[in-house]
Amino acid sequence: MPYFIHTDIKYKPLELIDAGSLADNCPEKWWNQSLCxxxxxxxxxxxxxxxxxxxKHDKEDEFFYVIEGVLYLDFEDRVxxxxxxxxxxxxxxxxxxxxxxxRTVVLMVEAVTVVATGDPDNK
Numbered sequence: 001m002p003y004f005i006h007t008d009i010k011y012k013p014l015e016l017i018d019a020g021s022l023a024d025n026c027p028e029k030w031w032n033q034s035l036c037x038x039x040x041x042x043x044x045x046x047x048x049x050x051x052x053x054x055x056k057h058d059k060e061d062e063f064f065y066v067i068e069g070v071l072y073l074d075f076e077d078r079v080x081x082x083x084x085x086x087x088x089x090x091x092x093x094x095x096x097x098x099x100x101x102x103r104t105v106v107l108m109v110e111a112v113t114v115v116a117t118g119d120p121d122n123k
Contacts, residue, residue: 017036
């Protein structure tokens with residue numbers, strides 16, 4: 001499945017971010033867009049339907065917050081299910097994948113240095 005990952009920063013400080021409209025108008029099954037910078041981090045909006053590949057980030061933590069739908073975070077030893085209004089921080093170096101059984105909208109916060117598809121020496 002193709003991933004549509006947009007790392008350009010869409011909004012500048014003090015610009016209104018209508019995440020709901022962006023998500024509602026997204027036709028892709030796996031898409032994310034960098035919304036804005038907050039200090040040394042980027043806030044991304046994701047629309048997921050299906051599963052991402054197994055990967056890790058050696059130097060950066062990731063935070064996932066579900067707005068709508070259900071997001072599964074698969075780890076080597078367990079699965080964590082996130083419902084709307086729930087979040088989870090995945091520490092750097094932890095092998096994981098995200099999986100959505102139906103269309104799910106997620107906010108992510110991570111360092112601007114993160115490679116969205118994972119570091120080169122992925123699982």
